[in-house]
Amino acid sequence: MHRFVHKGVGLNYIDVPPHEGSGPAVLLIHGFASNHSVNWVATQWVRSLTHAGYRVIALDNRGHGLSDKLYDPAEYTTFLMADDAAALLGHLGIEGAGVIGYSMGARIAAFLTRAHPRLVRVLAMGGLGYRLVDGIGLPQSIAEALEAPGLNAIEDPMGRMFRAFAEMTGSDLRALAACIRGSRQTMPLEHVRMIATPTIVAVGTNDPIAGDARRLTDVMQNAVPFDIEGRDHNVAVGDITHRKAVIAFFDNHLKKEP
Numbered sequence: 001m002h003r004f005v006h007k008g009v010g011l012n013y014i015d016v017p018p019h020e021g022s023g024p025a026v027l028l029i030h031g032f033a034s035n036h037s038v039n040w041v042a043t044q045w046v047r048s049l050t051h052a053g054y055r056v057i058a059l060d061n062r063g064h065g066l067s068d069k070l071y072d073p074a075e076y077t078t079f080l081m082a083d084d085a086a087a088l089l090g091h092l093g094i095e096g097a098g099v100i101g102y103s104m105g106a107r108i109a110a111f112l113t114r115a116h117p118r119l120v121r122v123l124a125m126g127g128l129g130y131r132l133v134d135g136i137g138l139p140q141s142i143a144e145a146l147e148a149p150g151l152n153a154i155e156d157p158m159g160r161m162f163r164a165f166a167e168m169t170g171s172d173l174r175a176l177a178a179c180i181r182g183s184r185q186t187m188p189l190e191h192v193r194m195i196a197t198p199t200i201v202a203v204g205t206n207d208p209i210a211g212d213a214r215r216l217t218d219v220m221q222n223a224v225p226f227d228i229e230g231r232d233h234n235v236a237v238g239d240i241t242h243r244k245a246v247i248a249f250f251d252n253h254l255k256k257e258p
Contacts, residue, residue, distance in 0.1 A: 001066060006087040009075075012036075012066040013059035013088060019051045024121075024254045025094045028058035029085055029112075031103030031127065031237070032138060032183075033166045033176055035065030039102060043238030052247050053255070054098070059088055061108070062179075069175040076182030082111040089119060096121045098254045100246060102237045103127040103209070104138075110187060113197050122253045123199040124246045127233055129225075131211030133192060136184040138162070138209070143177040161234075192219055198253045199223035200246060204236030224249075 001012045014036060026049055030039035036058035040046050049056045060067040061081055070076065085108060089097055099120045101109030106128035113120040125132075138158075145159025146166060154160040166176055199220060203213040205227050213225035226245045228236040236242060 003066075004088065004091045006084055006091075009062050009070070009084070010068040011059055011062065011084055011088065013057060014046075015092065016046055016050055016056045018053045018055055021053065023053035023055055024250075025055045025057060025089075025092075025097040026250065026254075027085060027089060027097050027099045028056065029099065029101040029105035029108050030058070030061060030064070031105050032180065033064070033162055033169060033171055035060045035169060035171075037065070038169055039105070039237060045100070045238075045243060048243050048247060052251070054250070057088065057092065057094075057097075059085065061105070063175040064171065064179075069172045071174055071178050073178045073182030076179040078107055078111045078183050078185040079115075081108045081183065082115060085109075085112050086116050086119060095119070098122040098124070098250050100124040101126065101128075103233065104183060107132060107183070107185075107187075110192075110195070111185070113195055113199075114187065114191055117195070117197060120197050122250050123195075123197045124202065124249065125199065126202045126237055126242060126246075127204070127207065127210050129201060129203045129211035129213040130215040131209070132187050132216060133189050133219075134186065135211055136186055138180060140181060140184070143180045146173045146177040146180070189219060192216070193221070195223075196221045198249070200226055200249045202226040202228055202236070202242050202245060204228040204231035204233060204239075206230060206232040207236060209233045
């Protein structure tokens with residue numbers, strides 16, 4: 001892995017060249033309590049993208065993976081995490097890239113696109129539909145589950161699920177609790193309407209967390225929905241139809257740019 005420091009926060013990332021030749025850069029932004037390896041390597045995204053001719057960059061968000069752990073919720077706003085992503089592309093000298101985000105990563109990717117429209121040439125949002133506008137992400141009760149003395153003390157099913165996942169990924173539970181308390185920003189509808197970047201919004205048909213993909217794409221200038229059939233929030237990210245749809249969308253938009 002590589003590492004750079006942005007405004008005092010150390011961030012780890014991978015930078016993988018295309019399987020053959022050279023190709024456009026794609027930045028991957030993972031979801032809450034995950035990391036680049038669990039979200040993107042283990043699910044075959046990195047392999048699929050590099051074999052499709054893309055240079056793949058994937059970071060561990062602040063508080064996650066091998067990146068620095070912070071314990072103040074104010075250090076985890078979506079604005080700050082989007083700024084981390086922009087800084088990474090700047091650090092690598094990349095002036096424009098495709099960006100793929102899942103769940104919290106999709107929220108970060110949307111904020112990145114709104115703040116830096118020329119930097120994000122094509123956008124894929126997975127596991128996040130209209131909740132970008134009308135939902136503040138995962139329930140704050142998950143923070144309490146992360147701070148509980150153990151799994152047996154957690155009654156809330158979603159909290160228990162995320163605590164088990166965080167333990168499985170070896171995460172810093174206190175940092176994640178701060179993250180979920182701090183990263184609760186929605187995007188105003190008028191700002192969503194300003195996003196002109198070609199966008200695909202992919203949501204599992206059994207996902208109760210993301211919100212409606214079509215309701216979101218209907219208010220965007222240049223967006224299409226994609227149903228990840230029969231998948232819930234947790235498994236939709238690695239679904240092969242999801243990967244194929246996003247890569248086809250990127251091929252159509254990113255590779256055809258002059």
